[in-house]
Amino acid sequence: MLCGCVSPGEEKQEQTVMIDNPDVVIIGSEIEGAYLARAAQDEGLSVVILDPRKQAGGQLLQGQMLYLDEPTDASNNTLLQGKVGQLFDEYKKGNIRKLKDFEAYYKQLLSGIHIESGIEILSLDKDQAGENKQALKRLTYKNQAGEEKTVEAKYWVENTDFAYLSSQLSQDRIPGVESIFNLEEKAHMASSIMMKFKGVDWDSFQKAVMGLDQAAREERYGGTTYVTNTFTWGFGNVGSSYTPTREDIFLRGLNIVNQKDGEALINALLIYNVDPSDSERVEEAVALGKAETDRVLTHLQKELPGWEKAQVNGYPDYLYIRDYDRYVTDYVLTATDMFSGSMFWDNVSIGGYPLDIQGVIGDRWGRALGKPDKYGMPLRSFMLKDYSNVLVAGKNVGATAPAYGSARIQPNTSLAGEVIGIILGQIDGKTELADLTEEDMKELHAYIEKKYKIELNSESGANKIANYTEEELILIDKGHLIVSK
Missing domain, CATH: 3.30.530 (Alpha-D-Glucose-1,6-Bisphosphate; Chain A, domain 4)
Incomplete structure (x- = not known):
């Protein structure tokens, strides 16, 4: 069992410049990972963001994807919590609607956290961490000035929209939407x-x-x-x-x-x-x-x-990328997990949204596979398989192609990012991420609810597939059967 939880900032001083050996290195600057960075640093960890893009902010700022989708349960009750819930409050009020508003919000969110843009990964060094897992120890990269630098960290986070880190660590790709549309070659949503x-x-x-x-x-x-x-x-x-x-x-x-x-x-x-x-x-x-x-x-x-x-009224300089290669995590969420309202002992988010599969060139309108009630998103779905200290954020979440249609929504994974950042700060020096037990998570959930008003011990959602046959459940998990209301 973990020792007593500490308040944010008690053990470590905030870092405002690049340091050689931060506690957490985040690759990419998408908003979901930014919530993880903020929470981890508030909990006393040192955090550095290394972004392969030349400008920070990803789909939110560079792609200007400012139409925010809200997750709700079957009764249309909001599932927003944490800092992303506060963003939505201001969004609904009209206080944050334009690009300049989001830029100011993003800057404030990452205040005091060093971001280095335009980096290129040159090499990754790994060590064995127990019988079944490896640990990423250090990363060598080239900055925009052409200088080579090496950084070591306790934890690493994949937070790009093109799997820049995880694609170099894993070859175990989760099948994409080609499995839904019965295509022979790899495909991604528009x-x-x-x-x-x-x-x-x-x-x-x-x-x-x-x-x-x-x-x-x-x-x-x-x-x-x-x-x-x-x-x-x-x-x-x-x-x-x-x-x-x-x-x-x-x-x-x-x-x-x-x-x-x-x-x-x-x-x-x-x-x-x-x-x-x-x-x-x-x-x-x-x-x-x-x-x-x-x-x-x-x-x-x-x-x-x-x-x-x-x-x-002008144009964005980047795209809203919905979907790219994702790699197997310790647990891969399925469509039946969502439609059955499953909750997990290691929840880091309570999600909800229709399983919305945007189209491919041969099926332009895509597929709407049904709307679940609410469901849990486990920490294990954000832990890259075979690694003890590599996490994934945002659209890199471990979910099958049908389940990804719902899991991918920004508020679902933004809440997960914030919660994971809190957890990293709380376990620092006490236990390893991969060794967390159900008892540990109960203690962490209690701390997160008390300190941050984030409730993760939710009752299961409505089971919308209780009367489906085994054959039908298999089709649901393949994205070949729509779940009706």
Whole structure:
């Protein structure tokens, strides 16, 4: 059993510059890993972020994916907790909506934590850690100035959108969406380029669309179309009536966020076959997306009331990457875990969201596999298999392709990142991450609830597959059977 928990910052002083041997090295600067960094440093650990991208912030800042999806249970109760819950509070209030707001938030989140951008990993040194696991001991990299540096750490975190670290440590790839779409070759969900507009009359837009009765609204714009003061859903007919310039581009239904002052951002323009580890393909896709955005504007001006005077409001310099190679973790979440409402003794997040599989070039609309109630996300799904001290964050979570459709949502893994950061601070010098027991986790959960008001000992979610046959459960886990309400 662990010894008594300490309060954040009691044992170690905050580090504000690069140090040679930090406690935690995080590879990549996506927001989910940033929550882990903040929590670990607040708990007294020293943290360094080494980012292979030239600019920090990943999909949130560089991709400007500012349409935030909220996880809810079957009764539509929010599952938000922790720091990401606080972000959503400000988002819903309208205090954080525009890029500059998110940039300020991100900067504050990582205050005092050193980030070095544009690094290239040159070598990784490993040692044996017990009979069945290895430990990553040191990493040698080249910085933007061309200098070689070596860093050692107790813990390492994969936090890129292209598995930069984990792909060099493991060859055990989790099968991707090719298994859902019955493809012979490896495949990934479509990426998106976010479309930014100004000159939108949101009040007129909302009144015109919602002034129609449901039948008329769905006939004109598509099923489940809805406009609130903040968001839209639906508009599938607007997407399907648009003819893109290329086969690898597609306009789906419109997820729009009202950024206020006549500004709006749309998550809808898909680009297929983007490998985020291929910088040339990423640059090509960004250029294609920018050009296509100009054409989409003309389409929206014709199709959407209140958008007649809309203009393009700039472009992001990067994409929203949903999906890339992921590698086997100590536990790989399955679709049946989610639909049965499973909870785990080592929960680090309580998740919830439909199993939303965005499409591939041969199946453009993708698959909606059903919506679970709530489910647990275990620490083991964030521990790279065969390693005692390597963790994964964000979209690197260990989940099968169908389960990944829900697990991938930012708030699910942001909460996990924060909780893992707390755990790393609490176990430092007491026990190894891989040796944590159920009794240890009970103690950690109690501390996290008391100190951070994060509840991880939730009752199981509703079991939506209790009456399914064994054969049907197998199909669910393959993504070949939709779970009805």
